Amino acid sequence: MSYGYKISAGVVGSVLVAALAFLMTYTSVAEASEVFRRMMWGLAVAATVVVVAVAVYGLAYLGTARQRAEAQQRLDSGRTGYAPDRLDMRPVKPSKFWYNMALIFVGVLFVGSAAGTGMSLSALLEMPARMWDYTVQMIAGVAQIPDEEARGDWSNAFDAMLESVAIAWIGTIVGALFSLPCGILAARNMTPLAIYLPMRFILSVIRAVPEIVFAVAIFIPLLGVGPAQMGGAMAGAFALGISSIGTLSKLISEAIEGVDPGPLEASRASGATHTQMIRWAVLPQVLPEVLAIWLYRFEVNIRASAILGALGAGGIGRLISPPNGLFGQRPYDWEAIGITLFVIIAITIVVDQISGFVRHRVIHGKTVKQKKRRKDDSDPKVAAVPV
Template sequence: MSAETTASTTRTARPQEPGKARATIGAIVLVVLVIGGGFFSNAQWSKFPDIFTEGGRYFYLMLRGIVQNPFSEPYSEYWVQAFNGMLESISMAWIGTMIGAAISIPMGFLAARNVSHPALVQVTRVILNAIRTLPELIFAIILLLPIFGFGPNAGALALGIGAVGTLGKLTAEALEGIDPGPVEAARAAGAPRSAILRWTYWSQVLPEVLAFWLYRFEINIRASAILGVIGAGGIGSVLSQAFRYREWDFIGILLFVIIVVTVVVDSVSGAVRHRIIAGTGKTDKDIDTEPVGL
């Protein structure tokens, strides 16, 4: 066999397939962990078939409330309470988002490595990490309900504090990813530090940060329904009372309102976030194919 034939055979030979032992062992370990978790959870698996029997019955009871005439009694009152509770949840989510956004701005600057001193950055990041580890439910139960009592005030503040950890971290990461050119130009021109932070740092990250705020607002709407279960206001409080008295037709109306309003808010917020980031009349494809410069 000639040297050219040997070289051609070497170039066209298929590479050896990687071993599948590691992936197989990982899948087996994952299955064992899932089965073990289900076994040690003390769940009554014998009642699992009830999902297809009792679950269908409850679904029918909830659906019955949705299809009834909304202007007849007592369903007209049910719909009014559902929309009032959802409006309160949206208000809680909005106020909580505004509180979290206002506090996260200075926290984000303090946590950005290209803005603050390293020691200050570490302290701020520890605070933000500590806030993110605690869910809004814990803030409401331990800190806010004893002070403000039951109602939407405690819920809105819990959502606001919970939003600080996430929004502060995202703001710091956005600040660390800015273009340093405008910053260096402003410093060379002798601009004061406050002007540099305002016109070179903040102006670059503002569209991205606004998108973060809108996304957090979507999350807070869902979280407000959960906080209402413990008495922190919103539609969750109404849902908790309806479940206590087993008013399944009322529960169906409440769940229907929660789902519809949440989907509508998510759609509108997503469109606004796309408009902020992409700009007017531009799609993601337009942005990807747009020439960078001349």
């Protein structure tokens, strides 16, 4: 397809997209959904702009047709004075027309989505100044000399964040207890097909449901909402635990499926039972990776517990969620919000560093430095040896 035909196809495609989006604004779906109507209008306007841009580009390309024909004629008649052979000619640069059109189409969809959600360009332009103002207020709240009110904010933030860490720890323990047997049952090299397929399906269902849905739809109605003494912390812990089972079991099953088959064959040849084979041939290989996966899930659960707290499942989220939290008050108390965010970030970083150290220790082992030899010893100093 020549370049002119590609430009024509781009114009026609953009016109069709613009016309289809314009017609969709008069359908019953657009009448029932304001978001869909705005999205179609934004899509139509963006596609129209693309039509105009590609059409202008096409006109400019047509304007050079005469010069291109003359240049080709000079080349064919040999008037250039030098006719390169095949070895001297440069390779033809591949056309990126459809690649560029795909990028433009992604941009058109972005504009349509922004119009559908009601995004305002003025608010986007004002955002840096507002962000600077709010950041200065939050830093002032953290750096101020703590008075009685500030000490209360620090105390509330630490108590709620420790509650979030406890919720995440309980959820991780619940997930770890059930994920190892579920992961073994979901490993193709460990279980027959009659068990493997149902277990995989169950774990897929668990992973498909976010922990927020588990908390709001199941555990908060059963156990209560609010801080720990009202049952919200237990609801958040169980929601994180059930969600952790699906994710951890999948990762553990994949780790088990990737073990070295040599110990498995040796255990079968020696007459070991299935349980003995798992205990002595599988677990020693995957246990360091399993422990690392559990610790990483603990880090994820700390962040998730803050989100669940905003829904009434206990933890630090209840301090900032409306209507009774910091973001439920007008005007916002940015100094208290800064203290709360600082506590969240600080404790999360500390937990991440500790978890990362433990993971490294579990996976790579401990590095033990040998004692220095005497000066008169001719042997070179021995480097650190991993154990």
